[in-house]
Amino acid sequence: MPKNIKVHSVLFLVALIYGANYSIAKIALGVYLEPFGFILLRITAATALFWIVSWLTGPDPIKDKKDFYLLMASALFGVATNQMLFFKGLSMTNPINGSVIMTTSPIMVMLVAYLLGREKLTVMKIVGVLVAAVGAYLLLTKDGISLNEGTFLGDLLILINGTSYAVYLVIVKPLMAKYTAITVIKWVFLFGIIFTLPFGYEQLSIVNWSVISTNGWLSIVYVIFGATFTVYLLNVWSLKHVNSSVVGIYIYFQPVISTIVAISFRGDELYLTTVAYSLLIMIGVYLVSRF
Template identity: 70%
Template sequence: MPGKIKIHSVLLFVTLIYGANYTVAKFVMPEYLEPFGFIVFRIILGTLLFWIFSAVTGADKIKSRKDFGLLFLCGLFGVAANQLLFFKGLSLTNPINGSVIMTTSPIMVMIVAYALGKEGITVKKIIGVLIGALGAYLLLTKDGVSLSEGTFLGDLLILLNGSSYAVYLVLVKPLMAKYKAITVIKWVFLFGGIIAFPFGISELSAVDWASIPVSIWFCIAYVILAATFLVYLLNVWSLKFVNSSLVGSYIYLQPVFATLVAVAFRDDQLDVFTVLYSMVIMLGVYLVSQK
């Protein structure tokens, strides 16, 4: 087993990559690629990369139909629903809000893990859930509740995305005890791509590829190579050695990196209420993450 420093360094590196992804992906959508079209393009190329990597490094054979069923569910929650909701939500909100809302994911992981009998629950965790939910509610409704104006709908979709990813983190854990990381992730992406394809093929076919400038191609490459290939591979690798709650808890560092990148490269504004409500959410996440 690798040392604690190596595992935590990998998780921090993943958090850095994904924190920047909020701003990088926002440069692409919706001017050059619509959200669902971008997701299908991302999943197709990501799947190809994982299967090529698997062919080079070697992978296990899936041992049972039950495991195929579990891989399908991981593809549904961890790739298709997760990414469709995330990119659509991000196109309707700003990177700072999106990254803060995603910090509720550890709370969702705890709830799902408890519901499936994978992890216990304590009074401190319940208090953490309530505090985190209060912070999320305050941030969601900060600019009013409207499905046509402001960031409410985008923030809500990001929240649902975090819930979907929480289900994935819990479901994928037992598979990591049986198979190599690349074995799991290549099948998860294949099934996720099959599910997501009908939702985004029309948007993908309408893309004017010739009009995309070189700078945006670099952004697309970052999303596919770093925020997809590296992030998913390193996350499932880390799940072989630590529990899903610890992996999920690293997500509350994302707003720090996402905010720095958004303010530096997009001139986004950070208001005092966003900071305050973010601190409420992070307090809830801290309590949930405590043993």
């Protein structure tokens, strides 16, 4: 298989795994495990796997003690805050909304980089931000603004989760230049356990493991091995062969895949307004990414 076809096949597989994760995670989420407990389990298991891979690939010690502070900051934004808000938000909204809102991540990355003085704004990027912002606002408020009803709060938490992940992507970049990707991620996830433990320990400790169904276990395994461990390794491999902008393009596939899975297996409904608002967000993301 030619290398380009192989790389794009891998990137599509990553989009497929992520897109399906919105529906598959909800099989166990809120049914057998509460959001923070699920995240603690996910992070702990993934950390063990990343450290095993690191042990197999050889040592790559942290050379500067100051880098540990940056690793902790990366863990706070990229693992603890990011994943807890995502799972909490997903438990309060539907997979279609969640996957669409997550496509705003490139815009969040650009805005964070701009605020930190690492990227300049262009007219088209500003237009893209405004177009996506209108789409996101309409999608967030389509059921009204209520913290108790509809999907508003869940959608909002996923939007904030995307912002947190954007901060992580910007602050982790210097570390990626100094160390191997597996070294960075193993430490980020390890510190992530520390930040997540106070929130997830109680929820995880009261889980009745004996009542979890086969589908529930498959959901848990999928989230840990598929949507966390496998996709990260595949993304790292892909970045060795293509630039990050090519990898980023595949985020557009996630809402499509998530919608197909949600409608086919969960019986979710797709409304014309959701499609229209989603298109506004994607157009805005395209303008930001392209120009």
